[in-house]
Amino acid sequence: MDHLIEFWPILQRLIQYARPWKKKIILAFFLLISGATSEVLGPILISYFINNILSKHEFYLQSILMIIITFIILQILAVFFNYFQSIYFNKIAVKVINKLRNDVMQSAINQPIYQFDSQPIGQIISKVTNDTEVIKELYDTVAPTLFRSITLILIILFAMFTLEWHMAIIAIFIIPLVIIIMSIYQYYSTPLLRNVRYYLANINNKFNETINGMNVIQQFSQQSRFKKSIQDSSQLHYLARMKILKLDGFLLRPLLSLISALVLCSFIFSFSCLKNEVFEVGVLYAFITYLGRLNEPLISITIQQSILQQAIVAGERIFSLIDSKKQEYGKNKKKLQTGRVNIKNLYFNYSNSPKNILNNINIDIPSKSFIAFVGHTGSGKSTLAHLLMGYYPIKNGEIYLDNKPISSISHCVLRESILMVQQDPIILADTFFSNIALGRKISEDKVWEILKIVNLFSLVKSMPKGLYSILGEEGNTLSVGQKQLLSIARILVKTPKILILDEATASIDSGTEKLIQTTLTSIKKHTTLIVIAHRLSTIVEADIIVVLDRGKVVEFGTHNKLLKTKSYYSKMYNFQLSKY
Incomplete structure (x- = not known):
């Protein structure tokens, strides 16, 4: 129950970030549904060809050409719609992540100073970069894939029931089994994914610490110790990832493929045992084709479940930063008259x-x-x-x-x-002018006057670009x-x-x-x-x-x-x- 309590509020909050682009999302979903429908109509045409032309040996050139042309048009439309829905979803994802990164960075900037005394910088950097990149997949991969898969499943089931409801009832039993598998996967994967995100942030933090302290590390010959520390962190990350891969390998594709194979066997058994007039060869072909296509969206849903869980864990880490206590100040905006x-x-x-x-x-x-x-x-x-x-x-x-x-x-x-x-x-790794002005409005003449006061005038004047000379990382020049x-x-x-x-x-x-x-x-x-x-x-x-x-x-x-x-x-x- 704890996992469900954590899952839905974070997911709802992540979805809220997409609201400003609601119209584009609706258009992207329309393109997605159109593409899925175009894909599903193909097997119905082939089924019609088998039952009404091939089995009856009535080969009329005009009818065959119409079926071929219609089939090709459907495939072209499917490619067209899927291409543009993918472009739209990716554009929306990038915009959402930009907004989320801005919020995370704004929150980090407004953190109380004492938070940076106790919190490793690498952990914050990981939240701004790695975690937001994981959440990006929620919008450009998980959401369209889940919606497309669900749409395909519904359209395929509708087509199945339209063609032959007996076999459709057999096929529909696969749905509750998948839901059970997804629930089990969510329960066991959440703590593992949380560990993976933590270990990755820890690796970033140690790399940050190592690079910043390179002078000390080399001076005291500590390369081996720091290398061992990063290797240990990488090993923990590797072991956590392997646990997830084992969970994926057992609960996702192999188990679902087995279930689909059992359903296919049921189709063949039903076709063999029942009267010939109940099933037609074209219908069996359509059902076998649909089962293959039904299997893929079901596998996609369970695979996206893994990415969705990673996005939720990343969201949990990001929102912990966004919701953390900010630096508090008073409301008195009257300027100080004295320095007492x-x-x-x-x-x-x-x-x-x-x-x-x-x-x-x-x-x-x-x-x-x-x-x-x-x-x-x-x-x-x-x-x-x-x-x-x-x-x-x-x-x-x-x-x-x-x-x-x-x-x-x-x-x-x-x-x-x-x-x-x-x-x-x-x-700052910026120009002399930017380091002095720090975003404040000030003329170049004023900056030159200040440089004379602090005895840096001759130094800046001797540089090739003067005030606009770059100082390098942390002013190392x-x-x-x-x-x-x-x-x-x-x-x-x-x-x-x-x-x-x-x-x-x-x-x-x-x-x-x-x-x-x-x-x-x-x-x-x-x-x-x-x-x-x-x-x-x-x-x-x-x-x-x-x-x-x-x-x-x-x-x-x-x-x-x-x-x-x-x-x-x-x-x-x-x-x-x-x-x-």
């Missing part, structure tokens, strides 16, 4: 850990001030930055931006008013420092009220660091600057330095004040001095 930040009684822990990462944080950050968060690894600095960005919902305590709770601020205002420069900035300068250039398109630098200078040389510091000096005149510092030498001019330890604020003040206390900050600063 108030953090009151803030506690925070990740959903997979009961331990608090932040404990009773209380900080008041004035507008247009320079604030630094420092502390050892795991002290909660980056977590606090992510909360300020609105990446995670706040359960205990509150963060106020411009005296408004962060939970009440709309997404567009939040993204416009508060930006972050990360330690490893994301660079740039150095780490140049990537950081480019990420700051993005911010200068429209200066935010609050700017967060999450250890943005941790991996760059001192020369580039000075360039960044010069750029930040000009930004500080209009923006609240929050810096998560790795190098304490970069924040000696901060208005307030907040020291975190194990999720708690242990001290705060200016650089000189904290040095005099000779506590946490003083020890950290002196330790770094001794290293350099």
Whole structure:
């Protein structure tokens, strides 16, 4: 029962995606019915020829030519109708899948950031690509094949009952047997198909992980271990596929062929035992032909059952993503007037850990001030930055931006008013211009001005295509420092009220660091600057330095004040001095 409960709601939801193309679907079905009817009329003509011409030896050329011409026309019409219905169904399938992929991608984009911390990227990619491709077969293969098969079965049965109802009753017993086989197949195949989709997504995830980490893998000679890991995943996928193939091999064509053979034997027995006047040779020929044609749509239905089950399982995975919780934002669309930040009684822990990462944080950050968060690894600095960005919902305590709770601020205002420069900035495999503009309306002259400010002007000018030079995958044509300068250039398109630098200078040389510091000096005149510092030498001019330890604020003040206390900050600063 669980399988039925899962099956029908997902199937109905997938069918709903085809509603915008209802008229084209009706036309495609009309062409399909016309093609099936043209196919079925052929054996009736041959049966008429056997009974009325061949058996009576009445060979009239005109009658024979009419039968031949009509038969050829029917076959040509069948080819014509089947060709165009196939084209229509494929067009509809591609359009539906485009809509479904857009919905899946839109849902992935709107996922809470914390979902990407716990969910492998390969699993999401598999849902967007492989699973939607499986569902495509539902529209361009399963739906037309099932409808065509059912139409053929009905027309064939009608023709059988018209020719000889005794033999038609024998043939109709095949239908309930097929329904029983399909039900058994659905029951056993669903969990197997779900495993196949999972293992395939796992393979994609491991390939993604291997390719992205190729430098580390080769550096530490881990090729064999990663190869073994992918082989193990492939083996699990292979074993799951083999179980389905065995199920298909037993329940589908062989079993149905056996049933059809038994029905054919019944026809021959009935023809042999009953009086000759009951059956005619032409009728027997037609029934044998129809049985062969009846067998094929029944086999097609059961084979499509396998593809249908795969589409349902893929749909289940896709809808789990589409229906998952989206990033929630407030409705207040009023722009922030200041960059003031108030953090009151803030506690925070990740959903997979009961331990608090932040404990009773209380900080008041004035507008247009320079604030630094420092502390050892795991002290909660980056977590606090992510909360300020609105990446995670706040359960205990509150963060106020411009005296408004962060939970009440709309997404567009939040993204416009508060930006972050990360330690490893994301660079798109696109042009310099696109990486800086990021879809925002900005002139080339403005971009050149920004490039001068961040000291990238000469670099871009020296490139063959200037602003329209392609940066390569993840900006691999740039150095780490140049990537950081480019990420700051993005911010200068429209200066935010609050700017967060999450250890943005941790991996760059001192020369580039000075360039960044010069750029930040000009930004500080209009923006609240929050810096998560790795190098304490970069924040000696901060208005307030907040020291975190194990999720708690242990001290705060200016650089000189904290040095005099000779506590946490003083020890950290002196330790770094001794290293350099």
